Amino acid sequence: MKMSKKEKYLLGVLGTVLISILYYQFIYINQVEKLDVKKKEKVEIETRHDEVLQSIKTLESRKENLKILNSSILEKSSDFYPTILQEKIILEIDKLLTDSGLNGNIAFSPIEVASVETMVAPEVAKAESSMKIITDEYNGSYKPEEETKKQETPNADKDEKSGEKVESQTGVATAEQLKVAINFTGSYDTLKKFILSVQEYKRKVVITNIAITPKSEAQVTGTMNIEFYAVPKLGDDDAAYLKWTMESVHGKDILFSAGAASGAYNSTVEEQGTKVDVNDFVMMLRPTSSELPVLTIGKAKDSSRETYLYSDNAKIEDVEIEFNEENEKIYYKYKTTKDFYPKSNTSVGKEITTISKDIVMEITSEARTSTNDNSTVKLKVINNTKKNVNLIIKSDDNSNPRVSVVSEGNTVNVTKK
Incomplete structure (x- = not known):
């Protein structure tokens, strides 16, 4: 059968359409789906890449926060x-x-x-005078019992639900x-x-x-x-507690014999220790290799740790502490390169009653562990009081001290031990 040019043309168009449909159905759609998958993978990889870069940027900050957290845990569990x-x-x-x-x-x-x-104190219903309702009514503060119950019930339900939610979210x-x-x-x-x-x-x-x-x-x-x-505990600070030291002779060879027993409590309280703590402030300096922050500063015997500031600067950390006197009262404030205390009333500071006649700050340092241990504190002390400020520096590195002190105002004494 002989085909005309028109029929050949139509068959060509039909073949092209069929090929296009087959290509679209079995090749193009699959390729588009694969492309979409690759695009999603690219977005996920880019997101992970950005997260990794961000983590790298904040790595030092995270290390510092980890040290501060470790220090806080150790102090609170001490x-x-x-x-x-x-x-x-x-x-x-x-x-x-x-x-x-x-x-x-x-x-x-x-x-x-x-x-x-x-420990919860029991609620005790307080007896009220019969005149109280009348006086409350006169003062406009009286509420009928039904209205009071209506107001208390939603709050009670809310508190109960809130309590259940908190209990379910946190372990005991x-x-x-x-x-x-x-x-x-x-x-x-x-x-x-x-x-x-x-x-x-x-x-x-x-x-x-x-x-x-x-x-x-x-x-x-x-x-x-x-x-x-x-x-x-996280650290080994309590290792000494776990050691049994009662190896000397204690008690008596003959249990019911006359005479006093020997041993741990044979000496008087005065002989066992008369050390008096007169520190108003404390500062701890550690090497950069420590798991705890390089610098810790705060008020002595602050069990709440509210006054503590931390820093994990591997090089030079500038610290300033200022003492002011107003109306015969002593105030203090201090700051590091990143933080300060107190958070409020920063112009004058926070009031303190010193333990002794002077203001005493004990600084405990450590010898440097290596040539890469470069942590240093430049301490500036401003004394605007009539009292002397006594700085006691203990165990600092002899050849390359971790702490250097400059002062302004009245007397600042530095003693190294």
Whole structure:
């Protein structure tokens, strides 16, 4: 059959259309889908690339924040025992009783790991005068009981839901605990001295309850419950606590023989230690290789760590501390290159009552660990008070000191030990 040119042309067009349809259906669509996948992969890779670059940029800052966090954790956990050692607790309680002059018998409960009990005072319904409703009505503050319930109910529901939400989001914090019951006898003054010793003790020790009855005009007797808490520590600061040092001769060869026992408490309290802490401020300097910040500065014995500033500058850190006096009151403020304290009232500072007649700051440093250990603090002290400022620098590097001091104003004494 002979085909005309027109038919050949139409067949060519039809073939082209069929080829185009087949190409679009089986090749083009697949290629477009693959291209979309590659585009998404490219976006994801670019996003990861940007995140990595951002992480690299903030790496030093993160390292510094990690050191500050480690320092904060170590400081906040320093008041707790690393673990409960009952034999150590016995010695510590015995020393507290002996030093205060209180006589007591000790009973221990088993050591347990449990959540810390929240001490909540019971709500007591206060009796009201019949005239109160009339006076409240007159003053415009009286609300009918039904209206009060309506207002309280939504808030109560809201608080309950909020409490459930918080409880579901956070786990229950637990700690190793030891509960001790003490039956005591002594004067009221010795009891107060014992309670004060517990409150000021270097570890977290809590008197949960106490019951007192008079034994005579000068003597009291009673019972008290004391709780000891322990949490695992990050560092090895409490390594000394875990060592048992009672290897010398203690007690008596013959148990019921006459004479005093020898051993840990054979010496008097005065002989065991008379060191008095007179520091108003403290500063810690560490090498750059330390897991803790290079610089820590703050008010001495600040258990809340509110006054602490940190810096992890591997080179030179400028620190300025200023003391001012107004109306016979002493104020302080200090700053690093990145932070300052106090956050408010920065013009004058925060009031402080010094422990001694002078303002004392103890700076504890460390010898440099290598030639790459270049952390240095340039400390500027401005003394605008009538008091002397005494800086005590301990354990600094002899050949290349970590801290240098310049001063302005009145007397600033620097002592190196």
